[in-house]
Amino acid sequence: xxxxxxxxxxxxxxxxxxxxxxxxxxxxxxxxxxxxxxxxxxxxxxxxxxxxxxxxxxxxxxxxxxxxxxxxxxxxxxxxxxxxxxxxxxxxxxxxxxxxxxxxxxxxxxxxxxxxxxxxxxxxxxxxxxxxxxxxxxxxxxxxxxxxxxxxxxxxxxxxxxxxxxxxxxxxxxxxxxxxxxxxxxxxxxxxxxxxxxxxxxxxxxxxxxxxxxxxxxxxxxxxxxxxxxxxxxxxxxxxxxxxxxxxxxxxxxxxxxxxxxxxxxxxxxxxxxxxxxxxxxxxxxxxxxxxxxxxxxxxxxxxxxxxxxxxxxxxxxxxxxxxxxxxxxxxxxxxxxxxxxxxxxxxxxxxxxxxxxxxxxxxxxxxxxxxxxxxxxxxxxxxxxxxxxxxxxxxxxxxxxxxxxxxxxxxxxxxxxxxxxxxxxxxxx
Numbered sequence: 001x002x003x004x005x006x007x008x009x010x011x012x013x014x015x016x017x018x019x020x021x022x023x024x025x026x027x028x029x030x031x032x033x034x035x036x037x038x039x040x041x042x043x044x045x046x047x048x049x050x051x052x053x054x055x056x057x058x059x060x061x062x063x064x065x066x067x068x069x070x071x072x073x074x075x076x077x078x079x080x081x082x083x084x085x086x087x088x089x090x091x092x093x094x095x096x097x098x099x100x101x102x103x104x105x106x107x108x109x110x111x112x113x114x115x116x117x118x119x120x121x122x123x124x125x126x127x128x129x130x131x132x133x134x135x136x137x138x139x140x141x142x143x144x145x146x147x148x149x150x151x152x153x154x155x156x157x158x159x160x161x162x163x164x165x166x167x168x169x170x171x172x173x174x175x176x177x178x179x180x181x182x183x184x185x186x187x188x189x190x191x192x193x194x195x196x197x198x199x200x201x202x203x204x205x206x207x208x209x210x211x212x213x214x215x216x217x218x219x220x221x222x223x224x225x226x227x228x229x230x231x232x233x234x235x236x237x238x239x240x241x242x243x244x245x246x247x248x249x250x251x252x253x254x255x256x257x258x259x260x261x262x263x264x265x266x267x268x269x270x271x272x273x274x275x276x277x278x279x280x281x282x283x284x285x286x287x288x289x290x291x292x293x294x295x296x297x298x299x300x301x302x303x304x305x306x307x308x309x310x311x312x313x314x315x316x317x318x319x320x321x322x323x324x325x326x327x328x329x330x331x332x333x334x335x336x337x338x339x340x341x342x343x344x345x346x347x348x349x350x351x352x353x354x355x356x357x358x359x360x361x362x363x364x365x366x367x368x369x370x371x372x373x374x375x376x377x378x379x380x381x382x383x384x385x386x387x388x389x390x391x392x393x394x395x396x397x398x399x400x401x402x403x404x405x406x407x408x409x410x411x412x413x414x415x416x417x418x419x420x421x422x423x424x425x426x427x428x429x430x
Contacts, residue, residue: 005031005101007065008038014052031104076103077314172211173203174276183271193330196252206245214283214309218276222262233259236301252298289385290319296392300333302430322351325369371416381421391430404429
């Protein structure tokens with residue numbers, strides 16, 4: 001049990017020196033059971049974020065923050081990041097409580113009960129709140145980070161003169177343009193099914209992020225022995241764009257697929273060449289009221305990138321419908337992540353799964369993606385501000401939307417979507 005929490009404001013700094021007599025002040029909001037834990041969490045976060053340690057720093061002040069309108073019920077939205085054995089996950093939770101501390105306590109209890117997440121596995125979160133009767137009101141964010149064994153939660157801001165929040169700027173591994181190829185070392189391999197692996201490639205700079213943008217991909221390269229030309233294939237990372245230190249690829253091996261076979265043959269500590277990012281669709285928050293994602297096989301990876309971005313941003317209210325076809329249930333990639341999002345956002349995220357070769361126990365759709373199915377689950381063509389995304393094997397494109405002419409030419413719209421009355425501008429082919 002974590003006990004009752006109190007919200008503290010802690011202000012500290014590096015000890016003054018002759019070279020720097022007025023060091024910058026750092027302010028955090030810490031949710032902790034007592035002042036000892038609050039101070040401990042403050043130094044933990046400050047060491048992680050700004051390399052200022054307790055041994056060479058000092059706490060200027062520590063105060064309890066009282067809740068305004070503490071007798072009024074409010075809606076709290078919390079965006080959280082936590083670790084599990086399979087990687088780092090982002091999640092959005094909503095709580096109806098009377099105070100921030102009660103919302104944070106409810107978060108801890110929910111994560112422990114539903115996801116078996118230990119307190120130390122929760123990295124950080126953003127917290128939004130509004131009074132319950134005004135839930136549609138624009139919510140101002142509070143940026144926070146959850147502590148480890150001390151059960152503290154800290155809000156990180158830093159001040160120099162004016163009280164302005166400064167986000168952490170991380171180096172980017174991929175910058176595009178004339179950067180050239182970057183070789184990344186394979187650090188972990190996870191077998192997901194008989195033909196699919198999750199591969200983790202680490203960055204030299206452990207604090208750097210990939211630089212991959214939403215709806216973009218990375219180009220991979222290798223030259224087979226004796227070949228005159230290198231093999232090039234694009235892949236969309238499945239790890240979060242803000243994840244420092246590494247990127248993940250989920251790769252399904254295809255017979256006579258030179259790149260997928262090569263990637264599956266890699267051992268830990270071997271390297272793969274990457275280049276990018278390769279921008280595709282220009283995504284913006286709330287750009288569309290409703291998007292439909294039609295995917296087959298590994299075509300889910302750019303779709304998942306979009307889904308994750310939408311639901312990790314509390315300001316994005318886009319509704320999402322996913323239609324995802326595979327051969328067997330074992331072929332459903334990112335199944336756990338997709339099911340988790342369905343359970344977290346049941347009003348905004350609907351998913352329909354189809355299998356060519358279902359088991360007797362399968363209760364989802366059977367067969368291929370058909371005109372009848374899409375007519376049932378898609379918004380009507382006349383509905384404004386919607387977008388349909390398609391990604392998968394050639395057969396899926398032929399049946400649903402028609403193929404692209406080139407990476408820069410979407411080609412004409414044909415197939416089921418054209419027959420249902422959608423126009424070219426409503427559809428994007430990855």
